[in-house]
Amino acid sequence: MARFGVGARVRARAGDPDGHTRLPGYARGQQGEIVAENGRWPLPDEAVRGNPRPEPVYSVRFAARDLWGEGSHAVVVDLWESYLEEAR
Amino acid sequence: MSGDHAELPAAARARQLEARAIAAGLITDAELDQVLAEAYRAGSPASGARMVARAWTDPGYRERLLADGGAAAAELGLGPADYLLKAVENTALRHNLVVCTLCSCYPAYLLGPSPGWYKSFAYRSRAVREPREVLAEFGLRLPAETEIVVWDSSAEHRYLVVPARPAGTDGLGEDELAALVSRDGMIGTAAV
Numbered sequence: 001m002a003r004f005g006v007g008a009r010v011r012a013r014a015g016d017p018d019g020h021t022r023l024p025g026y027a028r029g030q031q032g033e034i035v036a037e038n039g040r041w042p043l044p045d046e047a048v049r050g051n052p053r054p055e056p057v058y059s060v061r062f063a064a065r066d067l068w069g070e071g072s073h074a075v076v077v078d079l080w081e082s083y084l085e086e087a088r
Numbered sequence: 089m090s091g092d093h094a095e096l097p098a099a100a101r102a103r104q105l106e107a108r109a110i111a112a113g114l115i116t117d118a119e120l121d122q123v124l125a126e127a128y129r130a131g132s133p134a135s136g137a138r139m140v141a142r143a144w145t146d147p148g149y150r151e152r153l154l155a156d157g158g159a160a161a162a163e164l165g166l167g168p169a170d171y172l173l174k175a176v177e178n179t180a181l182r183h184n185l186v187v188c189t190l191c192s193c194y195p196a197y198l199l200g201p202s203p204g205w206y207k208s209f210a211y212r213s214r215a216v217r218e219p220r221e222v223l224a225e226f227g228l229r230l231p232a233e234t235e236i237v238v239w240d241s242s243a244e245h246r247y248l249v250v251p252a253r254p255a256g257t258d259g260l261g262e263d264e265l266a267a268l269v270s271r272d273g274m275i276g277t278a279a280v
Contacts, residue, residue, distance in 0.1 A: 022190060022242050022243075024189050024190060024240065026189070026216065026217075036174075038172055038244075038245060039172070041172075041244045044243075057244065057245070059245075061237075064217075067216075067217075068217055071217070071218065072235070072236075073219050073220070073235070073236035073237065073238060074235070074236075074237045074238070075216050075237075075238045075240060076237060076238070076239050076240065077240040078240075078241075078242050078244070078245040
């Protein structure tokens with residue numbers, strides 16, 4: 001069951017995990033909006049340790065101004081559910 | 089570009105990795121060649137261009153392509169791929185650009201091997217930060233009011249840009265239209 005729906009505001013987790021991850025550094029701690037649900041895919045952070053546990057992946061749209069402090073474009077990143085929390 | 093590729097540090101590392109894998113008995117030189125030959129044979133930008141031209145001429149196909157890129161590729165006998173393929177459409181108001189900031193993920197079965205610049209640190213870091221400037225360096229100057237959306241790919245989620253159909257192409261057939269579509273157009277660094 002997917003935790004978030006299209007249109008939800010989410011925040012990518014801050015911090016730098018010890019091992020492999022697919023949460024790009026520039027998105028960490030930033031708020032964005034879910035624009036698509038992409039089904040379930042193995043979480044890379046665990047798959048790399050031999051545990052291919054699938055979980056929902058979302059396309060999350062970030063405003064350049066939020067990421068970089070400037071710019072009018074948007075950046076969409078596909079992020080696993082474990083990388084996200086509800087925006088506060 | 090390919091002339092100096094063999095001198096890059098990454099190329100030296102790849103050669104060492106190949107040598108170690110062969111020495112360890114994991115793969116033979118001939119098998120490695122076969123894998124590479126298959127990868128180059130299977131993918132060509134002509135495949136992606138066929139999909140774009142079909143979308144320009146068949147509204148039903150366009151809808152299916154935007155809803156499920158992998159299924160639309162399969163309709164034309166392309167694939168399957170073991171990742172989600174998403175098609176994103178350029179319009180008068182929006183331009184799409186594809187990058188993979190973490191590595192070099194790319195829909196090779198539709199576009200062929202990725203260009204060297206796609207894998208470069210400069211493109212990967214700048215495309216998400218200043219896409220308008222990057223596009224201008226590629227010779228694509230977009231109107232200020234055109235919104236740019238940058239899609240950061242992953243191994244499991246890869247993107248195909250559907251360029252806007254050029255003006256003055258009403259009389260062209262699907263094959264002629266496909267011939268207009270470039271690899272860079274389907275990455276988003278060219279208009280078509």
